[in-house]
Amino acid sequence: MSIRIGILGYGNLGRGVESAIRQNPDMELVAVFTRRNPENLKIRTEGVAVLNVADAPDYTDKIDVMILCGGSATDLPTQTPEYAKLFNVINSFDTHARIPEHFADVDKAAKEGGKVGIISLGWDPGMFSLNRMISTMILPEGNNYTFWGRGVSQGHSDAVRRIEGVIDARQYTVPVPEAVDKVRNGENPTFVTRDMHTREVFVVAEEGADKARIEKEIVEMPNYFADYNTTVTFISAEEMKANHSELPHGGFVIRSGVSGFDKEHKQIIEYNLKLDSNPEFTGSILVAYARAAYRLAAEGQTGCKTIFDIAPAYLSPLSGEELRAHLL
C-alpha cells in the first residue's frame, strides 16, 4: 500500500514535491489542487488528477497526507488549519515570529479532525533549526552561526523587480569568506549584519532606464540591502536566461562550542547544504516528513507537530530492526 499524497498549490515548491514523490517508491501522487482553472494547469506526472481546491474535501478518503505548497504570507496561515480538519497536513510555514500562533491554530484544527499536522518544514526553518537545536544541546556553552548562500533569494529578487525601470532581477546571497574562516577556526567572533553576507544583484533594465538611479535604489533599500555590501551588475535578458534561470541555494549552520574542565577544548559542529535546486530540496524534506505524518496518524496521534517532535525513525519506511542493523 502506497502512501497517497495530495499537493495543494503548484508553484516551484509544488513541482519540487511532485518530483520528490517520484523518488520514493512507497509514495503515490493522487491529485494536485489549484486555485487556477485546472484545465490550464499541466503537471509532470501522467495520470494524476488536477483539480480545483474546492474539490479537495471529496478526497478525504483518497489522500493520506496533503502537502500544502502555498506561501507563508497569506496562504498557509488560513489554509493549514482549514485542511488540517480534513487531512494530515505538511507545510513549510517560515514566518518565524508567527510560528507560535500558527502552531496553536493548526493544533486545534488537527485535534478536531483527528489528524496530524507538521509545520515549518524545509531547510530554514527545518533542517537548520534541527541542527542548531541538537548542537546547542550537545555543546551548551558556545555560539551558533548561520550563513546562507551562495544562492538565490527570491524575496530579494522580487524586491528589485518592483523598482521602476527593472524588467528582471536575480539576487544572490553570498557568505563572506573571512567571516566563515573565523567561525570555522573557533574564534567565536561577534558580527554585524554586513560582516557575514554580501549581496550580488543582476538586473535587466528597460532600454534607456537610469541605471545609476536603479543601482542607488537597490543598495539603499532598507531591510533588504542597506545593511549589506551590495554589488549591482546590469546584464541583458539573454544573459539572465542563460546564466541565472536556476534556483540554487544552500548555507551552513555552525555551532562553535567549548568543552573540558577549563573549557580548554574547541568543538565545532557544521551542517552544510549545497543545493542546485532550493525548491526541490525543500520539496524532498516535505515528502520525507509526510511519511512521518502518515505513520504518526496510523498510531492514533493527533495535533500539530514540528521537526523537534518527530523521532527520526518515522522518516524511514524501514523497521526499527532494519534501521539498527544497517544504518546505526
Place this chain on the structure above:
Amino acid sequence: MSIRIGILGYGNLGRGVESAIRQNPDMELVAVFTRRNPENLKIRTEGVAVLNVADAPDYTDKIDVMILCGGSATDLPTQTPEYAKLFNVINSFDTHARIPEHFADVDKAAKEGGKVGIISLGWDPGMFSLNRMISTMILPEGNNYTFWGRGVSQGHSDAVRRIEGVIDARQYTVPVPEAVDKVRNGENPTFVTRDMHTREVFVVAEEGADKARIEKEIVEMPNYFADYNTTVTFISAEEMKANHSELPHGGFVIRSGVSGFDKEHKQIIEYNLKLDSNPEFTGSILVAYARAAYRLAAEGQTGCKTIFDIAPAYLSPLSGEELRAHLL
C-alpha cells in the same frame, strides 16, 4: 530538581561525561563507580562520592540516569543489561555487527526493570548515523560517504604499541583531500579503502630497536594498516608528550544525491565535526541523551532505544513552546 547522574567507569570517556555534566545546570553528578579501589581514584568534581561498582545497587533511589563509560568489547555487553534492570542507562556501544543482539539484551532487561536504556550514542555510531539516516530519507537517490579525521585513532595507536621495540605510538587517520573534493563536488566517485584515508603513525622506539623492522610491521599489519598508505615517523618521548598528548578527532558524513524530474540537480548535505577532544565530545552527547532518557522514563516509557527513536525535543530542558518560539 536536578537530573541526578551516575558515571560507571572512569577512563577518558568517564572524565568527558563528568566535564559535560558541569556545563548543564539541570544536571548533577551524584557518584562515580569504579572497579578499581575507590580510594585510589581522584575525580575532578568536589564532594562527589567515588564508590566501588558493588555499591551501585544501593543508589537506585539516588540516581536518575547511569551513564556507562566502559568499553564495547567486554564491559558494555554485560554491564548494560545488568544495570538496565536497576537504572535508566546510556552507553556508547560501538561494535556495529553486535548492535541487534545488544539491543535485544538491553530491551529485555530495561523492560523487566521498568527503565529506559539508550545505546550506541556518540558521534559514530550516533550523530553520524543520525545524519546519514535523515539525509538518506531526504535524498533517497544518492550515495553516503563517511570520512574520519584528522584525528587520533586509539585502536590503531594501541595496535602499534603492541609491536616489539615500541614504547609509545600515536596514529592519526587523515582524509585524502582529493577524495573529499570529488565527493563535495557531487562526482559520486567509487572508492577503495586506500583512496579515502591515509594513516600517519608517530612512534617512540626503544633505544637500539630495529626501526626498519618496526616500520615494516606497521605498514603491513592486516586490517589496521595494510589497506592504507601509511607513513611512520620516529620521534622522541619528549616530542610525543609535547605534540601528541591530546585526543583530537572529527570527520564528516556527506550525502550526495540528486533531485528533479530528470535527476538533473545535485544536492549535497554535509555534517562535519572538528573536535579538540574526542572523549569530551562523546561525553557531551551521552549527557544530552541522558536528559532524554530521564524525560522518557518520567513519561512511563520503558525498554531500549537508539538515537533514531528519540524525538529531538527530548534533548532540551526547554518546553515545546519555548523551543518553537526561539529555536525553530
